[in-house]
Amino acid sequence: MSSTLAKIMEIEAEMAQTQKNKATSHLAKLRQELITPKGEGFDVAKTGDARIGFVGFPSVGKSTLLSNLAGVYSEVAAYEFTTLTTVPGVIRYKGAKIQLLDLPGRGHQVIAVARTCNLILIVLDVLKPLGHKKIIENELEGFGIRLNSKPPNIGFKKKYKGSINLTATCPQSELDAETVKSILAEYKIHNADVTLRSDVTADDLIDVVEGNRVYIPCIYVLNKIDQISIEELDIIYKVPHCVPISDHHCWNFDDLLEKIWDYLKLVRIYTKPKGQLPDYTSPVVLPYSRTTVEDFCMKIHKNLIKEFKYALLWDHTLEDEDVIQIVKK
Known part of the structure; x- marks a missing residue:
């Protein structure tokens, strides 16, 4: 220590x-x-529209869950903090590209990466959740990460x-x-x-x-629900910020993905080329806190704002699944 x-x-x-x-x-x-930070750390290039960090003790199924979600292989063994590197994977959900990070252990460099996430998933064994939950929460708190709270x-x-x-x-x-x-x-x-x-x-x-705190939403993923009763499962469903799953059987992944989407608060904007129908296949995805027309232009390309003349909107503000047409000079 x-x-x-x-x-x-x-x-x-x-x-x-x-x-x-x-x-x-x-x-x-x-x-x-x-x-x-002390010494040389590591980082993972941020890609996609949002980043999720998976945190958890060994043998709770964290790496298996990520592998099932993203098809990413993460080297696993039976000793503490078994994931050997921060392994990135990407899933596409509702048109958004979401980066998934399996965070190895809970050291300085790992927490530095966790501070850059848009959402943290704490993966817990449903048979012993409270002890692990408290330890992880205290460590994240000690590194300046505030979960499910506002400044x-x-x-x-x-x-x-x-x-x-x-x-x-x-x-x-x-x-x-x-x-x-x-x-x-x-x-x-x-x-x-x-x-x-x-x-x-x-x-x-x-x-x-x-002034260096980060406020990050968090979902508690209670794994191995195939080992508990229906009555116990009903109780878990009432716990705030929790999603019960079984990564072994791939149970309840739909609920987990929906909860992830709700907590990320992403906004999809569809583009409409002049004289054509809107393109509903590849939305421009923005964080809910940055949904101005300028934010939209900057997400496409920083030079677009220089060529921008005006925009045609089908609403006063950009909201999820809105359509926009940009007219250049």
Whole structure:
């Protein structure tokens, strides 16, 4: 175990007896060390319209699931973290090309790749899901990845003078002026405007101050459902963000793919050449947060925006399965 991880565990154990805000910010600084890359890492070229990272313990069926979905062979053996490299595969679903990454183990370089994903799938053995789930969640959290959550609704702006100016637009259950000042002092920040727009925690404030968190949707894939009862399966179906499957029998893959599509929030735009019918075979796929006509043009080619004259739309904004015709100068 690295010395940084050991220190983190010590501080977490002592937080009950320590001044909480100081311990929390010191913990955040140690976690920052974990996020900072060390040595030569590796990366995988990002291709397609979205990227999904598969994370999980050995023998939960992670590599088999990816192989079944994408036809990618991932070298498997019976020792810990058995996938030897980050193996990319690509599936085409509803017209979108989606890159699948089998992430080997949970080291620095692997987490660096996980931070670039649009969606994370945590693959769990349905017979022992909770223990593995908590361990993986804690490790991803420690590397600055926030699962199924949105950035804290906190305004934060450093300034040269004027001390700490705190504004709260709603009652706060944890943070007050002294706590905020104490946390910021740990980062040698003594002049800043802070606006709390919802009931937030010290951890939320630290996330905003550090500014390097990534917020990624996550699906928990509970594998090996062929080994449980129908009654147990009914309970699992009610758990948020979960999809039960059997990779051995290829059960419930349709539900998994639908859930993946919902969580990726991709938008398909069809092009209509002048004087022709729309091309419904090859959509231009955009993330839901970037659906302007300019985004559409840039996705096709960066030079298209220079030649752009006007666009014919069949709606005011670009939404999934809309049709657009671009007219050049």
